[in-house]
Amino acid sequence: MAKTSTQYLCSECGWSGPKWYGRCPECGQWGTIEEFRESRPSAASATAGGSSRTAAPGRTSRTTAAAPGTIADRNAARPITQIGTDTVTRIPTGFGEFDRVLGGGIVPGSVTLIAGEPGVGKSTLLLETAGNIARTVADHTATAGNDRNTTASGRPGHNTVLYISGEESLAQVKLRASRIDAVEPNLLLASTTDLATVLGLIEQERPALAIVDSAQTIVSQDVDGISGGSTQVREVASALIDTAKSLDVPVLLVGHVTKDGSIAGPRTLEHLVDVVCQFEGDAQTALRMLRVVKNRFGPTDEVGCFDMSGEGIEEVADPSGLFLSSTGAADARPVEGTCVTFTLDGHRSLPIEIQSLVTSSVLPTPRRAVNGVDANRIAMLTAVLYRHGKVNLLANDLYVSTIAGGLAKEPGCDLAIVAALASAAKERPIARTTCAIGEISLTGQVRPVPRLEYRLREAARLGFTEAVVPPLRRPGSIRGLRVVEAATLRDALDALVK
Structure with a gap:
């Protein structure tokens, strides 16, 4: 007992x-x-290899569902020289951005946690992913002559996609699937909040992919606690991981977040799963960013860009033009108070346009309003601009913002922010084909930034002809781009604000 x-x-x-x-x-x-x-x-029971969870009526236990010898083979110790190193066949999601974030696709038997704010589009993204995979499985099954034992991934029995919702009814999920064109005969829907039923469905169908929406709504009858509590979330995650590993079925698990943006539930939830992704977005814009926080099968600094619309979610393969006020840099009219820089987000180099407005203040304490940049950084750069750039903005109201919700909080954006402020104060526009990249120190020096050559190549690809940067350690030439080295803030302002 x-x-x-x-x-x-x-x-x-x-x-x-x-x-x-x-x-x-x-x-x-x-x-x-x-x-x-x-x-x-x-x-x-532990010696016999039995499970501590009792099987629900109408379904077999996870231990007996596995093939004979599976548990013994998994628990047996083997010499490292006898372990194969065959490449795992990943399952494509139908989104190139999603696959790149995951490291090439979904790994069979893995558990991926997708977390995000309410209404950001987690369920829409996963339902559209389920439709893409179900469509791929259906096409491959038709090509193979309707052989249920053959799938696109080469694994027997995995010819369906299972979507389990604990938050919506089947009719609600069907309405969303119809809107985003994800209705496929191989896509199975279920609505339940019972953990035993969820595990029974996965063991019965053996799908190519199982999606559980969400971890906070599923309840286990074997442990105490309310739905979404620490005990229930940990039990649900442990049971799903056990089933995924035993049956070689990948699971996408939706997770809620708290008020401070962290994943709800115990921190052990993030340690248990294989991949943790954050789906971020601003309610005022349609841009969505998928960031990987933990990945046992790939890099952890990848970012995927998506566009949210009424017809669903579309991937943005080249988000360079999203954060610029004009699509073409060469034929755009220069405007005072703007400067373009290039920031790194994972492996991507994205252009960010900094816009600033300088006005005379009528308040005892001048106002500093920012959007997309660090307010404390603006205060420091204003002091450095006054001391080393000879541009006095201490008594002015300063408004600094980015385009389309872009973030310019990296130190490499300092030079562009200072240039935009100086351009607005002197009413001298900066050429649209010129960008500025560099960190400003308290001594007025322009310091180097990581992966500068990668940023410059992206600037040349987008049509920029001149870049003001810190002194290069390895001088080189990039075709179509004139690189101007500036060691101090004064030199940079002379090159930018002419």
């Missing part, structure tokens, strides 16, 4: 202990310690 032990778990950092505290001894947060009871399997 299973024994029950009482433990206390912190919902913020995942700390657990036998005693309750008002303040977590690990992370220092107040009121985050919750009581939970966890059933431990007996020694006999």
